[in-house]
Amino acid sequence: MQTTSVSKRVSYLAIGGVGLALSAVYLGASSQMPFGTMERPGSALFPIFSGFMLALASLATIWEGWRTDASTRVNLPAGANLKRMAQLIGVIVGYLLVLPWLGQFVSSVLFSALLLRLLSDISRLRILVYSVTIAFALHVVFVTLLKVRMPSGVLGI
């Protein structure tokens, strides 16, 4: 396994900081909505309540980060592990990009093939057979039998 690590303290401080910034933006946007009156509260009431909850939670995260022992680490992937994760995200994004154009069946074949190639060293013929089988089975069960509407793309399948 190839891993690297980052300080848990730094991570908590960073997350808390991001949360605080987001809550500031969110509260700013919420304040543009009508607040109404106490007898007839408007749309802004609950977002302001939630925004303050997020700000408090972010401060709690920053405080916990501050109190965390600096030697506590969070493991992150590195090397081959990181490459595999990035490739997985890339394959998912690629699938989402081609899905409206190629349709569910063809996109699933390509997705399965790329993922099998990424995760195994089986032969290309087996990759093709597995990919088509997986895509076909899912297509039959969900699209044909359960009538789930998935994109059919320019090929119409």
Next chain:
Amino acid sequence: MTEDLAPILQGLIGALTYQNLFAALAGALAGSLIGVLPGLGPVAGIAILLPISYGLSPTTGLIMMAAIYYGAMYGGSTTAILLNLPGEEASVVTCIDGFKMTKKGRAGAALTIVAVGSFIGGTAAVIGVMLFSPPLAKFAIVFGPAEFFALLTGGLVIFSRIAGGTLAAGIFPMSVGLVLSTVGTEAITGLNRFTFGLDDLLLGITLVSFAVGLFGVSEIMSMVENFEDQVKPIKVKLRDMWPTRKEWRRTWAPYARGSVLGFVIGLLPGARTVMASFISYRLEKAISPHRHEFGEGAVEGVAGPETANNAAATSTMVPLLALGIPTGAVTALMYSALLVHDVQPGPLLMSQHPEIFFGVIMSMYVGNVILLILNVPLIGLWVSLLRIPQHVFLPVILLLAFIGSYSVNSAMLDLWLLPVFAIVGYVFRKLDFTLAPMVIALVLGPMIEKHLREGLVMSLGDASVFYTSPIAIAIWVLVFIVVTLGFWQRVASSIFRVLGAGVFRDR
């Protein structure tokens, strides 16, 4: 007496219809499969099947989801025993002694002990649900908007605090969930909030893509991260399935204790089934005459925890059915399924929809029987499935996740949000943040807002209504105690340390 029995009998008749029996069977099998297979988990699995439940009646949909949940509890123990890998988190404890039993050649016996224990725990908990839910629902009928606001908000905060880890680890994800719950068209004025001009966001963040991304796809990311670690299961002979008479004698007391312990823990907001199994393991280890065997294949170390986790999974239905409050991610999904069917979960569910209330409870009896009958002979099938390489399973699970998410609104945005929530879930897991409060907050957010505004409208703008009601006061006091418990413990330890030092100095 006859009046009390009538709705129960009606529920039993409803649970035994072909449609509901099939839903219980399909749910139990799907749940067992979800529990056995790595990478999915009951939350993501139920989320993927949620759109299918929209086409069923509310009773049938809920029966199927409940069956998936307790089926997954059973299925997760199979990989724990055979592979030393928990299929879902509540089976972590079962790995300790279950796998050791496998190494001694007693895998079949361990699996049977778990199957019977799960049945006993689940059935005992169903009796508890039947006894506790109606009086709790009757008590909660007096609740108004202020009490419900306190119960939902306070319950959410308590759950986030107790669910695991530190204060920030629960409260931060909860707050993010609350913020996300404000996305969409606001119910009363029709104002679009945080939709950024996207029509696909008018109905808010889709729960299915949220839950599947946060739980399912992020789990798969973790699996891909450490992909070289795959273990093959040991072959299990069916003739070795039956425990010996001595092993059976050692299981009955842990079954009984696990049932009671699991049921009580499952009632608590924030309690997870993993807590029930850990506490049961510690209890059994403390009082068992065979405590020297714990860690080396003690029967009690398998029987007690698995009974407790199934009982806890079932008793989480009590707050949902009686009060309309989900206390976990799974019950949050069931809650949202009821809303889709225009059924308002809450204390009036029993009187307004007795067929749902008692139908679901009775179906849990039926589901437990189905699980017991099916899962012992199907153990061989689950073991065969575990031999299929993970690199084949993972594309199937991911494609299922995409299909499930897209099927709700036929919106590409729901698919694009999947990897976004997956990355959020992955990062939160790394930081030991708890994910369940995020899902519950997303589901409960609109209800909390509704009760907040109703309380203000009904009290003509007097906000004191939220902290003057005796029930609301009791809930807020409990919230304060739970949230600040760590602080008071430190204060108490410091006081005792100072007093103790003073006593020794005086001597």
